[in-house]
Amino acid sequence: MARADILVQFDLHGILPTPQRLEIAEILLAKPQHLSADQIIDRLRQSGSTVSKATVYNTLNLFGECGLVKELSLDPERRYYDSSTVPHHHFYNVDTGEVTDIDEDQVSFSALPPLPKGTESHGVEVVIKVRRYCAPLVRAGLAQLVEHIIRNDGVRCSSHLSGTISKSAARNNRGSDRGCRGTRDQ
């Protein structure tokens, strides 16, 4: 988004422009995306900016409170800032931290509970948490799996996969096993 357009958005959302706020907004509003404060700080540093971490956090809080961006609390350790404020849903990959948009019309509800007394709906947002699927790892390690069954020295794959794989299979497939808790060497 061009600086002139950002200034219009600041005005619409009641945000006083400062050089630091403009720097941060230029990164976050460059395209539809979801960035954490740390990712924004990294990009600021890459561009030679000296904006302090505290200023970044304060500015992002301000942007969220004023409705310029949407805050996403998908992870207890990390808050994301969404440059798109139109209603939509998200996929959240718990292994990689990747956040992906889902169009609002791709999710429907057959029933919703009655609202608590004295409240009105402020919107419904769905987060579908995903993780890497284990099966390709097991397929790739089939030979080692057979070897493990014979030797009975394997480790157990994740909870959603009842099979076991050998330690050598896990080693051979390092990088593919992030979703498979327990496949790493102990």
Ligand SMILES: [Zn+2]
């Ligand atoms: Zn989004």
